[in-house]
Amino acid sequence: MKNYITLSDIESLDELINEALQLKKENSVPTLGKGKTLGMLFFNPSLRTRLSTEKAAKLLGMEVISMNVDKDGWALEFEDGAVMDSNKAEHIKEAAAVLSQYCDIIAVRAFPGLEDKEKDEAETVLNSFKKYASVPVINLESATGHPLQALTDAITITETKDKDRPKVVLTWAPHPKALPQSVPNSFVEVMQKMNVDLVIANPVGYDLNPEITKKTAVTHNQAEALKDADFVYVKSWSSYEQYGKVLKTDREWTLTKDKLGNSNSPKVMHCLPVRRNVVIADEVLDSQDSLVIQQAGNRTYAAQAVLKRLLESK
Numbered sequence: 685m686k687n688y689i690t691l692s693d694i695e696s697l698d699e700l701i702n703e704a705l706q707l708k709k710e711n712s713v714p715t716l717g718k719g720k721t722l723g724m725l726f727f728n729p730s731l732r733t734r735l736s737t738e739k740a741a742k743l744l745g746m747e748v749i750s751m752n753v754d755k756d757g758w759a760l761e762f763e764d765g766a767v768m769d770s771n772k773a774e775h776i777k778e779a780a781a782v783l784s785q786y787c788d789i790i791a792v793r794a795f796p797g798l799e800d801k802e803k804d805e806a807e808t809v810l811n812s813f814k815k816y817a818s819v820p821v822i823n824l825e826s827a828t829g830h831p832l833q834a835l836t837d838a839i840t841i842t843e844t845k846d847k848d849r850p851k852v853v854l855t856w857a858p859h860p861k862a863l864p865q866s867v868p869n870s871f872v873e874v875m876q877k878m879n880v881d882l883v884i885a886n887p888v889g890y891d892l893n894p895e896i897t898k899k900t901a902v903t904h905n906q907a908e909a910l911k912d913a914d915f916v917y918v919k920s921w922s923s924y925e926q927y928g929k930v931l932k933t934d935r936e937w938t939l940t941k942d943k944l945g946n947s948n949s950p951k952v953m954h955c956l957p958v959r960r961n962v963v964i965a966d967e968v969l970d971s972q973d974s975l976v977i978q979q980a981g982n983r984t985y986a987a988q989a990v991l992k993r994l995l996e997s998k
């Protein structure tokens with residue numbers, strides 16, 4: 685593996701999931717990463733991604749340096765040929781090249797602006813780091829994807845499922861803020877690679893990018909989608925069609941216990957952080973059926989498996 689920017693950087697998903705589950709079982713011997721440094725740059729807040737990736741790197745024997753570049757770094761210019769006479773003090777060409785002097789792997793979190801679809805889809809921040817860094821680059825959630833989260837979700841479903849082909853429902857939920865489509869995009873992409881029956885449920889106006897959903901079933905009827913589900917993945921996202929807009933604010937789509945029924949008791953997943961009683965009701969999050977903490981725990985092993993692959997291929 686040369687970089688981990690999108691899920692297509694994975695050579696074999698099955699092998700990577702098995703590697704992560706193996707790492708979860710064993711006490712790792714930190715030799716591979718000895719003398720190597722992971723540099724993590726955050727343009728947005730994080731709890732899980734930052735700490736689980738740091739932990740994963742340390743379990744492999746790496747040193748870790750992190751920076752909140754949005755607050756502490758120089759404002760970065762990404763445009764080629766820019767005349768830098770405004771507020772941007774440093775060009776990505778120097779920034780990425782300099783970081784490559786200090787780090788053996790660079791990891792970057794850069795959310796979308798959610799104003800200009802074309803600009804967000806160009807993935808300028810991640811792709812510029814890839815272009816100008818001389819070391820591997822990891823995506824810690826970008827404008828259009830969150831592949832470390834998706835790998836974690838695949839690991840969690842693999843270790844929890846009790847049938848060969850579970851029914852997995854991705855259901856939209858309300859949220860007071862406009863959120864990226866990154867998490868649902870990557871979740872859909874990883875589920876499309878797995879042996880699951882995937883259904884996406886969202887209100888009218890919230891269909892994800894059809895180039896990502898492809899032939900996956902999309903319904904606007906949440907109750908119908910939830911029938912016989914084995915896993916329910918809840919996530920809010922802003923409209924892709926009316927790009928970045930919040931079109932619906934009522935609680936009609938909040939995941940409550942009564943929507944899950946009593947017979948099947950599907951497992952409930954969310955990437956976190958979650959707004960309680962807006963996205964998912966307390967009674968669901970606090971029940972035995974919630975996998976959210978197990979999921980967050982698996983972030984370490986997903987990151988460890990990816991870092992291991994990158995270190996091995998250097």
Ligand SMILES: NCCC[C@H](NC(=O)CCC(=O)O)C(=O)O
Binds near residue numbers: 861867920957
């Ligand atoms: N990395 C996990 C999710 C990050 C982001 N959520 C958020 O920004 C929630 C913020 C809030 O609830 O105010 C998202 O949906 O992509």
Ligand SMILES: NC(=O)OP(=O)(O)O
Binds near residue numbers: 732957
């Ligand atoms: N799930 C996730 O990526 O969480 P953070 O935003 O806290 O890193």
